[in-house]
Amino acid sequence: MTRTSPSGERASPARPYLLVAPLLVVLLVFVVAPLAFVVAVSFFHYDNFAIIPAFSFENYADVLTAHLTYDLYLTMIWFSLLTWFFTLIIGFTVAYFLVFHVRNPLIAIGLFLVCTVPFWTSNVIRMISWLPLLGKQGLINSALLATGAIRQPLQFLLFSDFSVVVSYVHLFTIFMIVPIFNSMSRIDRTLFEAAADAGSSRWQTLLHVVVPLCKSGIALGSIFVVTLVMGDFYVVKVMSGGSRASIVSAMYDDISTLLFPHAAANAVILMIIVVIMVSLILRVVDVRKELASQR
Amino acid sequence: MAQRRKNSARIGGADANTAISRRNLLRAAAAAVGAAAGSQVIGAPTIWAQEIKDIELRHVGVSYSVVKAIGDQASKDLGFKVTMQNLDTSAAITRFITQPQTVDIPDLEGWQTKVAVARGILQGIEVKRIKEFDNILPIFTKGEYEGKKVSRQGISPYEAMYIEKKDSTKIVEGVHDWMTFLPQVYNADSIGYRPDIVGHPVTRWKDLIDPNYKGRSAILDVPNIGIMDAALALESRGDLVYKNKGNMTRQEIDTTINALIALKKQGQFRATWTTFEQSVELMASGEVVIQSMWSPAVTAVLAKGIPCIYAPVNEQPDGKEGYRGWCNGMGLMRHLSGKKLEAAYEYLNWYYAGWQGGFVARHGYYSPVPKTAEKFMTANEYGYWYLGKPAADVIKDPYGAAIAKAGAVRDGGSFIERFTNIACWNTVMDENQYMIQRWNEFKSA
Numbered sequence: 001m002t003r004t005s006p007s008g009e010r011a012s013p014a015r016p017y018l019l020v021a022p023l024l025v026v027l028l029v030f031v032v033a034p035l036a037f038v039v040a041v042s043f044f045h046y047d048n049f050a051i052i053p054a055f056s057f058e059n060y061a062d063v064l065t066a067h068l069t070y071d072l073y074l075t076m077i078w079f080s081l082l083t084w085f086f087t088l089i090i091g092f093t094v095a096y097f098l099v100f101h102v103r104n105p106l107i108a109i110g111l112f113l114v115c116t117v118p119f120w121t122s123n124v125i126r127m128i129s130w131l132p133l134l135g136k137q138g139l140i141n142s143a144l145l146a147t148g149a150i151r152q153p154l155q156f157l158l159f160s161d162f163s164v165v166v167s168y169v170h171l172f173t174i175f176m177i178v179p180i181f182n183s184m185s186r187i188d189r190t191l192f193e194a195a196a197d198a199g200s201s202r203w204q205t206l207l208h209v210v211v212p213l214c215k216s217g218i219a220l221g222s223i224f225v226v227t228l229v230m231g232d233f234y235v236v237k238v239m240s241g242g243s244r245a246s247i248v249s250a251m252y253d254d255i256s257t258l259l260f261p262h263a264a265a266n267a268v269i270l271m272i273i274v275v276i277m278v279s280l281i282l283r284v285v286d287v288r289k290e291l292a293s294q295r
Numbered sequence: 296m297a298q299r300r301k302n303s304a305r306i307g308g309a310d311a312n313t314a315i316s317r318r319n320l321l322r323a324a325a326a327a328v329g330a331a332a333g334s335q336v337i338g339a340p341t342i343w344a345q346e347i348k349d350i351e352l353r354h355v356g357v358s359y360s361v362v363k364a365i366g367d368q369a370s371k372d373l374g375f376k377v378t379m380q381n382l383d384t385s386a387a388i389t390r391f392i393t394q395p396q397t398v399d400i401p402d403l404e405g406w407q408t409k410v411a412v413a414r415g416i417l418q419g420i421e422v423k424r425i426k427e428f429d430n431i432l433p434i435f436t437k438g439e440y441e442g443k444k445v446s447r448q449g450i451s452p453y454e455a456m457y458i459e460k461k462d463s464t465k466i467v468e469g470v471h472d473w474m475t476f477l478p479q480v481y482n483a484d485s486i487g488y489r490p491d492i493v494g495h496p497v498t499r500w501k502d503l504i505d506p507n508y509k510g511r512s513a514i515l516d517v518p519n520i521g522i523m524d525a526a527l528a529l530e531s532r533g534d535l536v537y538k539n540k541g542n543m544t545r546q547e548i549d550t551t552i553n554a555l556i557a558l559k560k561q562g563q564f565r566a567t568w569t570t571f572e573q574s575v576e577l578m579a580s581g582e583v584v585i586q587s588m589w590s591p592a593v594t595a596v597l598a599k600g601i602p603c604i605y606a607p608v609n610e611q612p613d614g615k616e617g618y619r620g621w622c623n624g625m626g627l628m629r630h631l632s633g634k635k636l637e638a639a640y641e642y643l644n645w646y647y648a649g650w651q652g653g654f655v656a657r658h659g660y661y662s663p664v665p666k667t668a669e670k671f672m673t674a675n676e677y678g679y680w681y682l683g684k685p686a687a688d689v690i691k692d693p694y695g696a697a698i699a700k701a702g703a704v705r706d707g708g709s710f711i712e713r714f715t716n717i718a719c720w721n722t723v724m725d726e727n728q729y730m731i732q733r734w735n736e737f738k739s740a
Contacts, residue, residue: 049413068732071739137581155510159582161564207443238573241566241582242516243559245738253518253731257723258392258410 029287035271042264051260054081059265069266072247073273078279079236080229083168087225088218090169091176095217096210099184115177118170127167127238134158134166159241167239168229183217184210219285223278228273300378328491350375350638356387356402359571359591360480360623364693365651373645375638391416391628397641401626403476405450406519406723411626412466412475418629419461419473424640426649431663435478435622440715449523449541449720452622462629463701476624478663479646480655483618483713486524486606487578487588487596497606499616500524501531503585506549509563513577513586515553518734520721523619524587527608527718529554531615541722545729552733556740563628567738571595578603590659593706594698606708609716615716618707628737656680657693661710683709 042059045052063069094115102108118126133139134157143154156162187210195205213217233248247270254263319636344386354361354453358381366379382390388407391398395416403411434440438453445451457471458464466475488497503512503524515521526540526547534554537547558564565583568574575595577583596603610617622718625646631639645651652668655661656676663667669677678684682707690699699705707713724730 049410068736068739071736075739123714131576131580135580135582155565221488237569241577242568242573242738243564243566245735249738250735252732253730253735255389256383256517257406257519257727257731258385258388259728259731262728280663 016196038182038264038267041261042268044261044264046259046261049131052260060260060269062262063265063269068250069269072245072250075244076230076232076247077166080226082165083229084222084225085283086165086169088222089175090173091180091221092174092214094177094216095180095184095214098181099187109267112177112181119174123171124234126171130163130167130170130239131158140210159239159243161244164236164239164244165210167235168232171235172225172228175228176218178294179220179224180214180217183214187213200286215285216287219281219287222281226277226281227274230270230277321679346634347373347375350635352377352399352635352638352642353380353397354378354400354402354625355380355390355398356623357380357381357384361402362654365654368650369642369645372650373638373641375641375736377642380622393548395628396630398628398643399631399635401628403624403626404621404721405452405455406721408455408476408624408626409450409466411454413464415464416629417475417626418474418631419458419463420477420627420643421461422474424644425474425477425647426644427664427667429487430647430666431478432665434714435663441711443715445714446617446620446717446719448537448539448718449619449721449722451620452481452624476626477643477646478624479623479651480660480662481620481622482590483620483707483717484587484589484658485608485618485707487576487593487603488585488606489575490604491602497585497604498608499531499611500527500608501533502606503528503587504532504558506561506563507560508585510565510583511582511601513566513568513574513583514564514566515587516569516738518731519723519727520621521567521587521621522548522730522734523719523722525551525555527616527619531740536614540719542724543730548726548730548733552737555737559740575599594659594692597699598692598696599606605714607659607707609707609712610718612735618713619719619721620714620717621721624653633726652692657691658695659705661714665710669708679703680709681706683707683712695711 041051043055043057045054045056046249098108098111102111131138136143136153136155136158138158139156141150144150145153169231191206191209191213195209200208231248233246233252236244236246237249247266251266254260254266309518351500352375354366354377361379361381363379366377369377384404384407387402388410391401391407391411392414401407401411408417418716425431428436428520432440435447435452435456437446438447438451445453447454448678455466456474457469458466458473458475459467459471461473463473464466486500486503488502492511493502503514505512513526522543526537526543529535529551530537530540534612535547537543543551545625566573568577568586571589573594574586574588574592577586578588578592578596579599579601582683590605593603593605608616625643627636627639627643647662647664648666649664649667649671650662651661651670652662652674653671656672657667657680659680663680665681669681672680675687676690679686679690679699686699686701686703688701689697692704694699
């Protein structure tokens with residue numbers, strides 16, 4: 001894997017460093033510096049009126065010994081798993097249809113763009129549009145009551161874990177579709193003929209040919225979905241009708257009365273957990289290798 | 296030009312020690328300096344107008360207190376520019392502390408005032424430069440009304456009102472010459488309910504947690520004030536008597552949260568809400584029939600043609616019930632000086648001249664100086680909003696939409712009736728962090 005520049009001449013040894021420099025500067029200023037600040041504040045002391053620079057593990061001790069922390073993480077991991085499962089099923093199916101069933105590539109691209117149409121409006125609007133559908137006097141309940149299927153409106157439809165997950169799936173499925181669509185379109189069609197010739201059924205082809213070749217797309221989509229759900233606070237707040245707290249909403253409540261160090265410690269812990277989750281996903285699928293091999 | 300600015304600043308600064316009206320002196324000084332600089336003397340006010348027209352005051356705070364329409368009117372009346380910037384309570388106080396130079400007039404509640412004073416980001420407001428000071432209701436300036444002491448549970452405006460010197464960082468008890476913040480808008484909060492469904496007049500907080508409304512009630516999810524609504528309900532039900540609902544002990548917090556968790560497990564609450572719009576939606580869509588609510592939200596539900604009453608929760612002979620009061624005021628940031636400070640005082644005094652009082656009254660809020668506000672309202676409006684009289688004619692909101700028919704009476708009655716019945720004031724408790732953690736346990740239960 002030795003690399004020479006396309007022209008064949010020997011590149012100066014500083015060149016790769018110069019090439020990454022702009023990105024490095026951007027990352028340092030906009031990612032590393034703020035993050036370092038959050039980490040620093042997480043060790044500070046505070047009282048009702050001031051934040052006092054210090055080096056203390058008190059905030060971490062507070063967060064880690066609170067029963068609440070574990071409740072919140074379990075809730076959000078549960079939401080992540082459910083959302084991941086449903087977005088994967090839907091995202092994979094949609095991508096499969098677009099890539100393999102729509103013959104005309106122009107129509108496929110067109111339909112793909114149609115998938116993004118809901119994203120032309122804001123998250124908030126898309127989420128709130130569920131309220132008139134799922135409410136006690138919403139469309140579903142009215143319809144069911146009118147047909148006599150139920151006598152009392154179904155309360156679980158709105159302001160429940162159900163409505164939270166429905167909303168997540170609606171909001172985040174696109175993040176599954178895009179990377180899976182991407183890796184599926186790179187699959188060599190002759191592989192299907194080979195599979196058919198070897199006597200493989202459609203399901204077997206799907207399982208043994210398509211899925212393995214989409215691994216990188218699935219992994220990337222999973223990373224998007226899991227990190228989005230773990231870091232969410234607004235969907236939980238609105239769709240659960242405030243009957244659930246999330247990790248970030250607890251931080252928000254801290255910040256609202258200036259308990260910054262406590263919130264910062266919580267943020268650092270959340271970051272560590274999410275990094276672990278992402279590295280677990282990457283452990284299952286080596287995205288870099290997959291992408292390189294598809295070149 | 297630079298020379299002129301410098302001169303007028305020096306003269307303006309010198310008069311701080313004199314008893315002469317600073318504004319008049321400044322005008323004279325500006326005129327004198329203008330003449331000295333060789334410009335034509337057209338008249339003092341014109342020069343003042345020229346001097347101030349480049350000034351911009353940035354008034355920063357929550358949307359229900361820092362209102363664009365009010366800022367626009369002030370700009371028109373005062374001849375300099377007032378810019379209103381809206382942030383939520385926490386973002387606002389964070390900005391005051393971390394970027395004090397970007398704010399001129401901070402919008403402050405009691406607890407924010409306490410934090411801001413302790414951090415030394417404010418300068419005192421000189422009492423004698425507030426023209427209408429003597430007409431401010433004694434609820435704010437003395438902590439009493441018609442001889443009756445106003446509740447001190449939570450942070451009452453009076454409790455955070457005075458400092459001893461201009462640059463003090465310690466709030467003191469008693470009336471002094473320097474104020475921390477100037478109250479400008481306030482109200483008394485209670486519960487909103489659907490009279491057609493609840494079926495009886497609600498006058499007690501315990502109805503909020505009554506099993507009759509299981510799955511149809513909601514509570515406010517801003518921990519600091521939501522817990523006080525809960526406390527009022529629990530006290531009303533007879534669970535316990537708090538020493539200070541606005542500053543609970545850990546034990547009281549535990550009792551309150553445990554009761555809330557039990558209620559949640561029984562399915563009492565359909566939802567909790569954090570924004571004004573959510574509370575309107577919950578009530579208007581029929582999801583809930585009784586909930587903690589803010590006055591304009593009740594008005595908004597009514598405007599949708601849905602019956603809604605703002606419960607009058609006067610203090611009862613048994614000592615239970617009462618409203619949760621709040622008050623927002625204006626401070627002066629420490630960096631203000633010279634002409635900008637003069638303009639800031641003009642702006643503060645403008646609030647008490649009445650136009651703003653008339654404007655906020657149509658939201659259902661009040662001005663600390665009703666005397667001047669009255670001049671900017673019709674007799675019908677003043678009678679309806681302040682005196683609790685039946686409306687003689689249609690009552691309209693600030694933007695002209697009709698919200699009450701002739702004959703309607705304001706929920707909770709007159710201003711006096713509501714404000715002599717405050718049980719506690721919006722606050723941040725000493726045990727704040729513990730309370731927030733436990734509140735989140737209620738949320739995730």
